Amino acid sequence: xxxxxxxxxxxxxxxxxxxxxxxxxxxxxxxxxxxxxxxxxxxxxxxxxxxxxxxxxxxxxxxxxxxxxxxxxxxxxxxxxxxxxxxxxxxxxxxxxxxxxxxxxxxxxxxxxxxxxxxxx
Amino acid sequence: xxxxxxxxxxxxxxxxxxxxxxxxxxxxxxxxxxxxxxxxxxxxxxxxxxxxxxxxxxxxxxxxxxxxxxxxxxxxxxxxxxxxxxxxxxxxxxxxxxxxxxxxxxxxxxxxxxxxxxxxxxxxxxxxxxxxxxxxxxxxxxxxxxxxxxxxxxxxxxxxxxxxxxxxxxxxxxxxxxxxxxxxxxxxxxxxxxxxxxxxxxxxxxxxxxxxxxxxxxxxxxxxxxxxxxxxxxxxxxxxxxxxxxxxxxxxxxxxxxxxxxxxxxxxxxxxxxxxxxxxxxxxxxxxxxxxxxxxxxxxxxxxxxxxxxxxxxxxxxx
Numbered sequence: 001x002x003x004x005x006x007x008x009x010x011x012x013x014x015x016x017x018x019x020x021x022x023x024x025x026x027x028x029x030x031x032x033x034x035x036x037x038x039x040x041x042x043x044x045x046x047x048x049x050x051x052x053x054x055x056x057x058x059x060x061x062x063x064x065x066x067x068x069x070x071x072x073x074x075x076x077x078x079x080x081x082x083x084x085x086x087x088x089x090x091x092x093x094x095x096x097x098x099x100x101x102x103x104x105x106x107x108x109x110x111x112x113x114x115x116x117x118x119x120x121x
Numbered sequence: 122x123x124x125x126x127x128x129x130x131x132x133x134x135x136x137x138x139x140x141x142x143x144x145x146x147x148x149x150x151x152x153x154x155x156x157x158x159x160x161x162x163x164x165x166x167x168x169x170x171x172x173x174x175x176x177x178x179x180x181x182x183x184x185x186x187x188x189x190x191x192x193x194x195x196x197x198x199x200x201x202x203x204x205x206x207x208x209x210x211x212x213x214x215x216x217x218x219x220x221x222x223x224x225x226x227x228x229x230x231x232x233x234x235x236x237x238x239x240x241x242x243x244x245x246x247x248x249x250x251x252x253x254x255x256x257x258x259x260x261x262x263x264x265x266x267x268x269x270x271x272x273x274x275x276x277x278x279x280x281x282x283x284x285x286x287x288x289x290x291x292x293x294x295x296x297x298x299x300x301x302x303x304x305x306x307x308x309x310x311x312x313x314x315x316x317x318x319x320x321x322x323x324x325x326x327x328x329x330x331x332x333x334x335x336x337x338x339x340x341x342x343x344x345x346x347x348x349x350x351x352x353x354x355x356x357x358x359x360x361x362x363x364x365x366x367x368x369x370x371x372x373x374x375x376x377x378x379x380x381x382x383x384x385x386x387x388x389x390x391x392x393x394x395x396x397x398x399x400x401x402x403x404x405x406x407x408x409x410x411x412x413x414x415x416x417x418x419x420x421x422x423x424x425x426x427x428x429x430x431x432x433x434x435x436x437x438x439x440x
Binding site: 017020034035037051052053054055056057058060064078079080081082120 | 189
């Protein structure tokens with residue numbers, strides 16, 4: 001148990017990997033966004049360990065899977081920005097993943113609380 | 122200027138990332154890396170420091186992309202391992218320097234192909250218009266047909282070269298058509314070239330096609346096609362209707378030189394032609410029968426003892 005906890009602590013990116021899709025979908029559900037901005041917003045929300053390439057790769061994969069639509073916004077100074085937004089498929093994926101997450105986190109919280117309670121008693 | 126450095130930095134970093142992902146199938150790499158440069162430019166403009174400092178080594182970035190994109194890996198493993206190996210091998214070949222050199226050299230061979238395709242076209246047309254003629258790599262200029270072939274080839278070569286030199290700006294449809302025509306000539310030429318110098322043996326297939334035996338490879342000799350076999354008895358009497366079989370018991374049949382001479386096969390009681398009775402009864406197109414060649418029979422020893430390979434002991438020796 002202790003070693004498992006250590007592993008999770010040493011490598012939060014492993015934990016993050018599973019939920020990055022959900023996080024990215026959630027950010028895009030707020031508003032359409034481009035890669036670097038998605039990263040910024042994730043970090044603002046406390047997901048400090050998210051890597052730039054992870055976000056970029058995830059966006060490309062979700063787009064390729066048909067969950068996102070995209071459009072290019074030209075800019076006078078600086079590069080063109082490719083904005084991504086949820087389409088109906090993406091919203092559905094978000095809803096389903098969110099449900100899975102809620103039940104999963106509930107179960108995990110329950111487990112963790114039980115453990116800490118057990119230790120406390 | 123700083124922006125120039127930045128552009129260099131982006132180009133270098135993106136180049137390294139692309140190189141690290143060069144094993145991906147090209148279409149997947151295209152989809153994944155479509156706006157890598159734009160994205161990196163965005164990162165670079167946002168804050169100071171080189172991309173490598175901010176994002177880590179390009180190889181690591183590429184690895185992270187790979188993991189996040191996931192599909193690339195999933196697809197690669199879903200592929201048959203052999204197919205994946207082949208894909209990797211192909212991409213390795215196509216990115217090698219010698220491949221690029223060969224690619225760069227190929228266009229220089231174009232004029233050669235222009236000449237060759239004209240020659241092949243004439244060959245194919247000759248075969249199409251007179252299927253029974255024996256084609257030669259270089260037609261005999263002293264026969265009217267050969268001369269015609271040579272003149273036709275010369276004209277075709279001139280036209281082909283003019284066409285080749287002129288076809289630079291072609292519309293897309295025209296280009297496809299042109300490539301298709303070239304490939305067509307090359308493909309049709311293959312069987313014509315393969316049959317060059319030998320006559321098609323369709324006469325055999327017609328006569329032997331009733332399934333009475335498999336039609337084996339026609340018998341040929343090093344110095345040309347064998348058209349008939351004349352058996353003689355030991356005392357020099359010409360034999361007729363000698364049935365020949367090979368080591369597997371299959372009838373020995375000959376490639377027939379059509380249309381001249383024509384062979385009349387005798388028919389068996391069951392109505393099937395007997396194709397291995399020698400000598401074959403043949404006649405020229407003119408109707409004159411093919412006469413047996415003059416042969417020099419070997420002189421046999423005077424008496425005809427029963428030849429035994431081992432010298433038998435003489436009666437005196439045993440006594």
